[in-house]
Amino acid sequence: MRNESLKQRLGFGVLLLATLIVVVPVLSILVLILLKGWGALSWKFLLTMPRDGMRAGGIFPAIVGTTYLVFVSIAFALPIGVMAAVYLSEYARDNWLTRTINLAIINLAGVSSVVYGLFGLSLFVIFLNFGVSIIAGALTLGIMTLPVIITTTREALRAVPHAYREVSLSLGASRWQTVRHAVLPRALPGILTGAILSIGRVAGETAPILFTVAAFYLPKLPTSLSDQAMALPYHLYVITTQIPGIPESYRYGTALVLIGLVLVMNITAGVLRARYRKKR
């Protein structure tokens, strides 16, 4: 008897330890970046152009570029991903075509991000002649994030109880009306979760934008989707490895802004989600 309770305690202890091991790196990254980067933060750092070969001034164009990329790529990937997920979950029958599509999605999720970068370069930049531009980068990022959106949306749709579909159909709603009025509204919070995950990935990825959009240094802000743009993760790479003599706080400040930007976007989506949950 006592032996059993000892085993149980030991078991829980190991589980707790595993959980802590997960949390520790997250906390230490945050603390490290906050400590080292906080000093660089100022309105000037956030809202002015870089000067002196990026050794001084601000990171404003990189913030603008990343914001562009996030919005354009989500605007592209979210509708397509959600529609594909609705098709797969609500309409597709279990046949070889569906299975092939599912397999493709899983594989798409496993492709490394630098391969997406090359793909974007060949398809959007060269073949479709978009040039190195925000639209080329955003589409590349969008395709990269599609599997995440499709998978989370599909899980959200699956979590909607079957009874709701049955009731809706039994009231004479068509299949589409059932999806539109009875299923999608229940799945929306889950879909937003997918969007949140994607925002983080899109904002943080470096490899896919490397050949498709990112500029080393631009003296002016992008004015249209066909312009090149600076982006935070690439800028971070540049000032960390390519330019000597940059104050350390600049690097960590840039990282802090990147994390902060993703956080702000996530909180916005989270508030939307909470509002929606409350409303229904």
Add this chain to the structure above:
Amino acid sequence: MNRKTGDMFANSPELGTCPRVLRPTNPPEFGDGEKVKIRAENLNLWYGDFQALIDVTMAVREKSITALIGSSGCGKSTLLRCLNRMNDLIDDVRIEGSVRVDGRDIYASAGDLPALRKKVGMVFQRPNPFPLSIYENVAFGPRVHHQAKGGELDGLVEESLRAVDLWDVLKDRLRENALKLSLEQKQRLCIARLAAVKSEVVLMDEPCSALDPYATMKIEDLMRLLKAKFTIVIVTHNMQQAARVSDETGFMLLGELVEFGATTDIFTRPRDKRTEDYITGRFG
């Protein structure tokens, strides 16, 4: 002489079209003023290789309560779901025979499925309101069908809730989430949802099995009330319930409708030995 008799049978048109001389079930003969709302004829249904309904023939009288009884897996829910084509949702299902609602064969064409399901509504075993407000639950059908909006919709919601005796209790709580209601109220709400799309038939699949005896009694009272407007077909495990509320009863066993007739007859003088065994509790 013998031969002559044989010839006579062969030429008889009624017997010629009948697959069996002795039908297992006979549709009850109703009085002249009474209309048959639903008629199922020689209905056979297979799930893959498994035959779940065997040559079922029955008639449901308009504005009456018809109960289907039988042990689990006898096909009574399957039969119920044939009446508004809810079995269509299952892959690998094959149906032969005909079901006529108001004289029209609902399986004749893929035709107007939404219209059929509006007319022949369904109440499920677990009360299943949407996680929306009470108002939105009732308004769901009319909204989907663009039946009404604005003040007209308000009126329809009130009328539907009155039909199930919920209006007086809930009229000040219409914006509350329907999931907060008691099980009995939820089930009433589900019936109100049908009233809102002007259903004429209500199919009930064990509507009281999640309810306590008191709530069951209240729903049974409601069913008697609804009979004035609706044709009700109820599947139930509970023989007493069938005896209490229904006008006609069908007893099913292993996919066959063994006996169908006036409830009083089925429970007092069943014609089939198997029916008698079931209602006297020898099995089931």
